Amino acid sequence: MPTIEFDQVSKNFAGNTVIKGFDATVADKEFLVLLGPSGCGKSTMLRMIAGLTDISSGELRFDGVAVNDLEPKKRNIAFVFQSYALYPHMSVRANIGFPLVMDNFKWWHHIPLVGGFARRALMKRGDIAGEIDQVAEMLELTDYLDRRPKALSGGQRQRVAVARSLIREPALYLLDEPLSNLDAKLRTQMRAEISALHDRVQKSFVYVTHDQVEAMTMGTRIIVLNDGVVQQYGTPKEIYDRPANTFVARFIGSPPMNLVPVTFTDRGADMFGNTLSFAPPETLGEQAMQLGIRAEKVRVHAAGQDDGQAGYPAQIVTVENLGAETVVGFKFGSEPHDFEVGARASRDLFYAKLVGDVRLEHGQMCTVSFDPGDVLWYSTESGELFDSTQMASS
Amino acid sequence: MIARRRLSTGVRALLALLLTCLAGFPLFWIINTAMTPTTDLFQGQQRLVPDISRTLDVFSVLTTDTPFLGWMANSAVVAFGTTLLSLVMATMAAYALSRYKFVGKGPMGFLFFATQMLPEALLVVPLYSLFAALGLLNQLSGLVLVNTAFAMPVALFILKSAIDNVPYELEESARVDGCSPLSILQVMVVPLVAPSMAAAAVITFFDGWNEYLFATTFIRDRSSWVGSTGLASFIGEFSTPLDTVFSAALVFTIPAIIFFLLMQRKIVSGLTAGSVKG
């Protein structure tokens, strides 16, 4: 239902700015992912959407109507907490039914003691009981309805939390790292289930995570946040293919995008003593830039076996065989070094992701090459992407 | 190693036996004295084994010759009244102190703590005139009111630290689901701090059940006396047989002990959750 508009939304907490002038418009039925490292303000953002945290300044609008002062209940939302926040003293049935019961509360039901009776009566009402059964069936919880949350496994608890958010059919689903407490296998499964859920209910989702895989696989739109500032807003593909700055470039992708320092001299673009066969369309007067290249776009050959294309000498430091692919860490340079294992060795490494099992070894000299078309250029100073189309328009 | 452990278990058990005897002896002595004929008591012929066969006789004398059961009923009214009133106010106040930031929170917290320092003996005179003005002298409800002033802050401290330990997300979730603050308190907080509520209930109940100073100054009518004042009236008088006096003490003690033992497990866990530390 709602289009969500963030208009210079900010949050100050105890003198610190947690969110700085957040601007975005999210269309209806999107699966929006708020992605960022821990402490970047993404959970605060979600809680402001929910109304659990006050907005310090700026305006949040659903369908053009400001909701800053609206109580959480009035926002027609559901919230799935990281800890699930299942009510430990209630059965699964009562947990799932709770939002419906509260929806049917009259003002005088909030009076002590009256509320208890009212809740019990409402739980037995045909329509409410029916909906609980239906949602429980959908999420395969029927057999557990009379258990307490304590007696459930992690995955089941997670499903109860989802069931509780589903039952009121809200316009907006807010999920705060709902998969972070699950083991890897279950996480993959729940990822698919939540995506399927989004397709089925056709409502807006806002999903907070620090896991880029979740963001890439589930989101239709991603907002990358760092230190309370929006780094990039776009589709997963846009964010992966054209990271707006070096933060996003490093944060998205595993291994992260290679950012290689390049200086401009009279002879051309210099990368670790090698003159590049190409240069950015325009250097904008900068003496140095960073060359960005995704690891899977980098080719590595053992020294003396190059494929005829221009290559740059390097030495292999790490080889990680993942079965279907191999990640090779290397350092540029034509002189072999003794790299010890440890933090010092893995600092300033560049990576290549190669298909299949590659016969490369630690310490081996090699040649690295890539296509100029796959290269992105970033300012060393601001870290921003040099966008040729943008440069043309500005 | 095992031998050492066995030894330390043995030492522990011995120490426990000693402590148990120390703690248990006065209690045992109440029972024993109640079951020994008064004539024997005053001849210094109290044996170490209570004569249990006297139980019924002693209690029938207590019920027929003294109004003690009526006084106990009054005590029960005072104790339950104090418990109820204290818990209702303490729960709400503890919730506010635990969950909200507001102007005046510090001074209010100090107010609750400071009442722990006020000597009853200092307040008894001003409170007497206050209660005279309010027409609450000679009334059990007056005792409930004054006991609550001293019992409620203790309940508040236990409950506040218990509520501090309730995950805040539960309450936020309830807010999203449409609970009002009062509903959150009832539906989420109270059930989750039940053990601490039990501990607080026992402590406030004892305050109401045991209290003597205000009861003896505020309640003049003998029929409105409570157990503590009734029992104290036996001290130093000789018209009531001593075994009857001790049977009264026993009968007055038993409900408190039973109530306490029933709640014992919850008290320990309640104190752990609301551990007095910090």
Place this chain on the structure above:
Amino acid sequence: MTVTTSARTQRATRRRRFSWTPYLFIGLAVLYLLLFAVVPLLKGLDLSFTNTRLLNPTAGKYIGFDNYDHLLGSGAFFKSVVTTLVYTAFTVVGSLALGTVSAFVINRFFPGRILARAVMVMPWAVPTVAVVLVFRWIYNDSTGVANAATAALGLGERGWLTDPSYGMLSVVLATVWKVTPFVMLVVLAALQSVPEDLYEATKIDGADSYSTFKLVVLPFLLPTLRVVALLMTIWSFRRFEIIWLLTGGGPVDVTTTIVIDVYRQAFNNSQLGLAAATGMLGLLLSLIVTAVYFVVEQRANKQNGVNA
């Protein structure tokens, strides 16, 4: 992304809304204490500047600081202060030591532990008046079991409640008996909150039981013990019933603490004004002790690098 002008933003800026909710929750309790504790306290303060007498309470006149002058110049008042401090020191140290030992004994398994724990906490549940009754009987000069025991051990008989050299001891023993279970329960709760993996970690590191105690148990215990000591101290300052009913302040005033003094001045000598002044000075003493506690606590926290 939509970028809008900052003028809008300025208008949309809102103060954090003021909420009545916490005041509604806490208001009743605060008003209650104002009415039933603060108002009487202020009235007591007012009373302490008068020469009001019990028999004609409305005829009191303001006499300024005369009551306080009188008290601070009288040996009797200082004697009651010393008595209070002695009584407090012995009951606090006694109950803390005994309560802590009891908690350690009860914390580990031994045969009969549940029964032992039940019996050991029972004194807490015994009403004070019943405690007094049985201890008076135990301390009885001619027929008491205390004297029977000392006589049997060849230590002779004593006037537990009649001999001025034993009055304080007797009162302290009865008090310690009654309040120790509270200390034990709180310490037990603290002991049970020590995480099990800490014990295991020290065991793996090869610590003996003394260092385990010092490094693992004590840090968990000390904050609790400090709070319990504070509570026990301020409760001892104002404890009335057990002393009053056991000895009435005697024999020869050796157990006349400040609160006993207050009560006797008010109801035996009917000097309400003087009694109120005595009570106020007693309250001041409690405040000083509490302030000292908080200063010590803060220093301890600073040392441990805890920002409390």
